[in-house]
Amino acid sequence: MATYKVIGTRPIRHDGVDKVTGRALYGADIQMTGLLHGRVLRSPYAHARIKSIDVSEALKHPGVEGIVTSADLADPGDRIAELGEGSVKLHDLSSNCLARGKVYYQGHAVAAVAASSPQIAEEAVRKIKVDYELLPVVIDVRKAMAEGAPILHEGLVTESLAANGAKKPTNIAKHVQFKLGDPDKAFQTAAVVVEREFNTATVHQGYIEPHNATALWHHDGTLTVWCSTQGSFSVRGQLAELMEMPTSKIKVVPMEIGGGFGGKIRVYLEPVAAALSKKTGKPVKVLMSREDVIKATGPTPASHIKVKMGADKNGRLVAAQASLAYEAGAFAGSPVGPGCMCIFACYDIPNVHIDGYDVVVNKPATSAYRAPGATNAAFASESVVDEICEKLKIDPLEFRLKNAAKEGTRRADGPTYPRVGLVETLQAAQSHPHYAAPLAKGTNPHFKRGRGVGIGFWFNIGLKSAVTATLNADGVVNLLEGSTDIGGTRTSLAMQFAEAIGLSASDIKPAIGDTDTIGYTDVTGGSRVTYATGIACYEAAQDMKRQIIERAAGIWKIKADDIAFDDGAVFAKSDASKRLTVKEFAAKTAHHGGAVTARASVDPVFPGGAFAAHIVDVEVDPETGKVGILRYTAVQDCGKAIHPSYVEGQIQGGVVQGIGWGLNEEYYYNDKGELMNASFLDYRMPTALDLPMIDTVIVEVADPNHPYGVRGVGEVPIVPPPAALAAALHNALGVRMSELPMSPARVVKALE
């Protein structure tokens, strides 16, 4: 592999000090002369028709300056908004921001008030009178698919199902299907076939920072919005649709973001704040409470999955079949598609049949969550694989190596893999000391210990990124990019630019532009930023080098053809005395032509995809069902780790979220569709006290599409944990868990 000077080192992050000293500016920090405060009225009911909304009393409340309802947002109908990770029908997006005719889940926004203080807005919200007609509630994906279920959207008729004669309204918003070979025939040749059903719960991304938006409607019909988002241009595009204005009339300023994980791509508050500002003529800030976030943003779907897999006596998978039903929540759009594409993506299986169903239920509309759809799917397929290994008495990593997808393997959904690194990842897991170490005995003889493995796949995406860069006279480069920085991409991008131009990471000063100052850049999601925006950084550095060569030709009065750039310096090929490092050259720009400004816009092909293999040791108290994690090792192909500490942090973060999903996290609803645990006290995420240090192993199989071989890193680590934990629990207890989370109560019940 190439040797690098900057890439692969661990410099201090550029935004670190500001963040730990409280100087970083988040959306909630926005202050402005004449700022009004918005509050949202939310539905107490999970399913109801809105017969009327009476805002007259609320409007009379002193200090109230304006109230908006769905009438203040456009209804763009059936057109689709591509959000980078997933898409949404614009009618649904609008109706989710402010309910149009019906509320579909408890917490659904109905109206919003702008007032001189948050307290007054809160009081006024309580004075809005909504006349609801209650409707029957359905909050379970299987019940929603059943004959006679309450129908959420009367107009919803799914084409592919209608073809089967079912021309009546349904809660099944979409049916996807992938076929490869002849599974029915192949299953008959299998030495072992395992078929199981699985259920997973609704879980939330759990980002620290609640959603927020401040909008200023200017009197010339332009709009400025400050918010916490994964994609400022995505917000701009969504606002343009919902406010019916050209994108270029909107400026979105992305503030620092306290976590997103996929949940801060679609808009919630931004159109509400914009409509309130338009109505009042003043700037309006709207913040969510934690309860709002849990009840009314986009968690990831609960699901019901059936998997059937068969292998021959040599341990080669011959056929696989799956049916995945994902809860979309209130509006169509669960990640069941990616779930179907990922469920068998780690394996080279010649015969596959996959059906996916996107099903609406009376829960908040789901949105992306780190490798959307893949974790649910892997829990199911990996649990079946573990059982096959048990039956065939084959080491689970050996079995996976035997069946591993590699360059040339065709996935059931169509694509054939380019160079990918699953084999190398599995080999690294096999040879890791963790896998060789025996399970140590614990101090409590009643506790049971076990080990499990699980693997996972995520695509990673490319999409559009823009970068501009300016060389200062002191040799520091201002790097302006459009990707909001959630996981440290500011630094991983700066490092790539530094490598390409021959400077150090601290010589690059990265900043994130608003939508008026940088070119169109897609969302921070799909593990794309270090890959795609990294390519933009590389290309911008090439543009800078070309200009440095041209300028040097002028300084030295020789032809540009005789000049080269290498190893951080520009020099005359024919005259060794003519040589300037970038810093020396930069100092000359103060007198020669001014700053060098460089730019790049890219839209690269998608990378090859990322694979992970996890090993986990657990200890279970059979009496209480509590599961403790003794040791956890996550191995992953990262292509090339630009900043290994960040890569490790991404892997550790993903694992922890996967552990929470596997063991604890779930939305508890009562029969009325009321959420019973909308707080971080009752919605239990793992804390540092619950976990050991997560070991990470970075495998580097370069992606040929990126100049430095980068693959996306951030998402795939969340995929294997629930499956690995289930395998470990089986190893410890001898029972197979088929439902997430594998909470203490469920473990005890399974043991009974």
Place this chain on the structure above:
Amino acid sequence: MATYKVIGTRPIRHDGVDKVTGRALYGADIQMTGLLHGRVLRSPYAHARIKSIDVSEALKHPGVEGIVTSADLADPGDRIAELGEGSVKLHDLSSNCLARGKVYYQGHAVAAVAASSPQIAEEAVRKIKVDYELLPVVIDVRKAMAEGAPILHEGLVTESLAANGAKKPTNIAKHVQFKLGDPDKAFQTAAVVVEREFNTATVHQGYIEPHNATALWHHDGTLTVWCSTQGSFSVRGQLAELMEMPTSKIKVVPMEIGGGFGGKIRVYLEPVAAALSKKTGKPVKVLMSREDVIKATGPTPASHIKVKMGADKNGRLVAAQASLAYEAGAFAGSPVGPGCMCIFACYDIPNVHIDGYDVVVNKPATSAYRAPGATNAAFASESVVDEICEKLKIDPLEFRLKNAAKEGTRRADGPTYPRVGLVETLQAAQSHPHYAAPLAKGTNPHFKRGRGVGIGFWFNIGLKSAVTATLNADGVVNLLEGSTDIGGTRTSLAMQFAEAIGLSASDIKPAIGDTDTIGYTDVTGGSRVTYATGIACYEAAQDMKRQIIERAAGIWKIKADDIAFDDGAVFAKSDASKRLTVKEFAAKTAHHGGAVTARASVDPVFPGGAFAAHIVDVEVDPETGKVGILRYTAVQDCGKAIHPSYVEGQIQGGVVQGIGWGLNEEYYYNDKGELMNASFLDYRMPTALDLPMIDTVIVEVADPNHPYGVRGVGEVPIVPPPAALAAALHNALGVRMSELPMSPARVVKALE
């Protein structure tokens, strides 16, 4: 001349609505969590040694968080800061921000307090005890030059004077000299020689918005400053010196600016706010009052000028001689150099001798003011020319045409003119109805009426500018530039980009970047922005066109060689069916490669210079000395007027300031050097009620160095008014005024 679609039209200004509705954000609007408020302690004395500063009582005042003095700023010694328009010794710049050892003028900053409220800061300032040793004061340029004058800077010895044996301390900071031919000999051949002396007063730019600065010292040693400035990069550079840090550790965010006219280039509050923030660890905002602005920022110098000119009997100037003594104020750096270069710049005179003296006095350090130094000089030389015309009985415009500088004329300070437009300007003035119209009789028979003319020159400069531009999918271009917008340059730049790319002005969305988001750009001054940043816009549009052609090649799958861009569209030369307007192409970028981002950095040669000819009719009440303006016509060569309304506005604004300078404005000092009129009530600027509509005539002699022929516009209109008014007063009253302002009291005195 070329025909244009956008250039020469009068679109609505992009920032107009925000400014008239109060939505534009100025420095005083900055709010921030934990913001402290700074106040500056200023010297009550015009000249004193600081024996001690005791801040102990002030520090104990509840709410006070920090106090700074000159010890908190670096003293970079003799190094020079180039400020774009003029330069300054960094020791002086630092000592002007916070007095170091001595105070040199009343209002000189001595210390500053940061406290939790402006009121507390104000109270604490009064508790700082400064022990002053009073020193003798000199506030007049001639007295300061005289033998035995109080010396401001003990170490000041001027080299060129020392060569004459005067090796002792002096108040003459600089002596400049320009010689051409042999004036002494030539004067002997003259038919008429006029020699006169003139005095002009200290006047202030009078911008509406007082200086302000908010600084945030980050804990990683970086600094962010929000301020009102003509040059964000200039502020960055000055701060880097005074705070001893690399420029790239500083981010300067230029807020909207409520006027500058040259007075918002050097820093006053920015280093003070930065030092206070560094000391307190919190953001600090410091605002000036109007009194602070008048007493302690940089007005333009009072001056004493001697002029001798001679012409032959045919009305050809044969020789000219001048001696200009300009008050620098507290520190060296008056614009006497440009004054010397401009004084005879309108004329083709073969024999010239000019001496200039930069003289320190106990007044605030002067700074640039619209065509710095030229107005004082033109008042003197144009008054002498008017007297020569009178003596030779030649029409004053005819005389000027006879002697007009043109392409090939050599200026006494060295350069030879390229294509310039003085002749065309004079011809336009001659043929203007105003010049042909007789002076109408007034209603009051005691009042006297008269007409005068005056002409003026200003260089205009080039310097460095950077621009980036992004094409949005809706066909609107985000144009990011580094030039702070004082006079509407946002729109004049957008129009040039629009012209070059084939869009309309409203399709371009201009914005001004901070120092982290745009390449190095010199100050908004020297009438350079529409010229130099305009060239950057043109070049960035070419970069955008090149990329559009490359992308089109990809879309059409043909060679880029076969593609051209013209008239706002990209098309295949060989296939008429392949044609996309920029807007059509832009829509495709959403699916083809993303945004097109373009850039340019330029450092063009200086333009040829600008000339103006003014005609004014006045009515004088001999009893009170009040001068009323009946009619005013300003003719000016603008090269090419991008937005004629703005050009007219610039001309009108310059004329009004010149009228104020000519008739009313002056700093009144008592003998102790205390300023007696530091308010807009007592410092009398012309208002709309004092003035008629100023007629403007735009002459367009294209500057060959600019793609659209632009010359700078903003400064030269301030140059002729005092001289033209003096000529008109002579025409009305028969007396020649030799001192500015020609206030009622002076008019009455002259008539006595």
